[in-house]
Amino acid sequence: MIKFLDLQKINHEFREELLAACASVIDSGWYISGGGLAAFERDFARYCGAEHCIGVANGLDALVLTLRAWKELGRLKDGDEVIVPANTYIASVLAITENRLVPVLVEPDEHSYNLSPTKVRSAVTERTRAILPVHLYGRLADMPELMAIADQHNLLVLEDSAQAHGASIGGRRAGSWGHASGFSFYPGKNLGALGDAGAITTNDAKLAEVLCALRNYGSHEKYKNLYTGVNSRLDEIQAAMLSVKLKYLDEHVSRRRHIARAYLDEVKNPAVQLPTWENTEQHVWHLFVVRSSRRSELQEHLTAAGVQTLIHYPIPPHKQDAYRNYSSLSLPLTERIHQEVLSLPMDPTLSMDEVGGVIDALNSFK
Numbered sequence: 001m002i003k004f005l006d007l008q009k010i011n012h013e014f015r016e017e018l019l020a021a022c023a024s025v026i027d028s029g030w031y032i033s034g035g036g037l038a039a040f041e042r043d044f045a046r047y048c049g050a051e052h053c054i055g056v057a058n059g060l061d062a063l064v065l066t067l068r069a070w071k072e073l074g075r076l077k078d079g080d081e082v083i084v085p086a087n088t089y090i091a092s093v094l095a096i097t098e099n100r101l102v103p104v105l106v107e108p109d110e111h112s113y114n115l116s117p118t119k120v121r122s123a124v125t126e127r128t129r130a131i132l133p134v135h136l137y138g139r140l141a142d143m144p145e146l147m148a149i150a151d152q153h154n155l156l157v158l159e160d161s162a163q164a165h166g167a168s169i170g171g172r173r174a175g176s177w178g179h180a181s182g183f184s185f186y187p188g189k190n191l192g193a194l195g196d197a198g199a200i201t202t203n204d205a206k207l208a209e210v211l212c213a214l215r216n217y218g219s220h221e222k223y224k225n226l227y228t229g230v231n232s233r234l235d236e237i238q239a240a241m242l243s244v245k246l247k248y249l250d251e252h253v254s255r256r257r258h259i260a261r262a263y264l265d266e267v268k269n270p271a272v273q274l275p276t277w278e279n280t281e282q283h284v285w286h287l288f289v290v291r292s293s294r295r296s297e298l299q300e301h302l303t304a305a306g307v308q309t310l311i312h313y314p315i316p317p318h319k320q321d322a323y324r325n326y327s328s329l330s331l332p333l334t335e336r337i338h339q340e341v342l343s344l345p346m347d348p349t350l351s352m353d354e355v356g357g358v359i360d361a362l363n364s365f366k
């Protein structure tokens, strides 16, 4: 079986270094909010090209707490509209509704799967206060255009960079475009911890300060609470794991790109629609997503050929029971995408033989 993603194999590459990093945390006697977190925050901010990085417990909290911080700073208030792609993972939308803001679900660009600047322009109303672009599947959204729209209408921009560590346009990476950016280090992400973890990057010192308090009970100073905060801290152990893996992130991205190149060059089957890739640096291939109007047949064919695939995602947020109130929205492109997408194995430890096996299986689908 060619696995979709083999986390055991991925982390095995770093086993000795991870064990040594664990041992050093164990021996330090300091497990929360210590030097290991500060070091990772500094290194990850530098990696993204941002001034500040604030580690939190997971990617959802990174988004929730950033919007919450903007409310504390008086930049957002209950009922403000936030533009978000309709075809995203539900976490992007949850971050909005959790803060009693109103998600405005916008259809994506059919080929990039990301927010289309044209459709964003027509979705802006006098109640719009923010845009939450998602760099879906690892492809950086059209940030130059989206930032221009935001500047024109005085909107805040929160990037959802959970799938796009290292993706860039003109040398500027995810995490350095918006007014803030949320990252996830869920184990299966391109930069994955060995448990839950997340972070926010920003150039806004004031925002960084509020976020540091919010993640720690709303406290800047021990036993003094300015906000009704939460406990959402990134553990020393996970920070240590992430510091080890950050060193290898670029190498893993380049292996992902190599695999994507092979799929794009060698899959030749009109029943399988391939993703587009115009600009090398813009895509870090968190997921390699093909489309087919006969998706379930294709998935069965691949399973029979020993190729594991997944669907990202089977049901769009507005069709989830949790969002019953949005179920009458008409988002036909988003709905069609959810019926047609299929994610191929994409794992930096795949051998080119295995990649060849996936390609042969796709080409033999009739």
Ligand SMILES: *Cc1c(COP(=O)(O)O)cnc(C)c1O
Pocket: 058, 059, 060, 061, 088, 089, 091, 092, 134, 160, 162, 163, 183, 184, 185, 186, 196, 197, 198
């Ligand atoms: C994974 C993911 C998140 C949430 O990250 P967690 O760390 O699992 O909370 C948010 N948005 C997108 C697009 C994601 O893929």
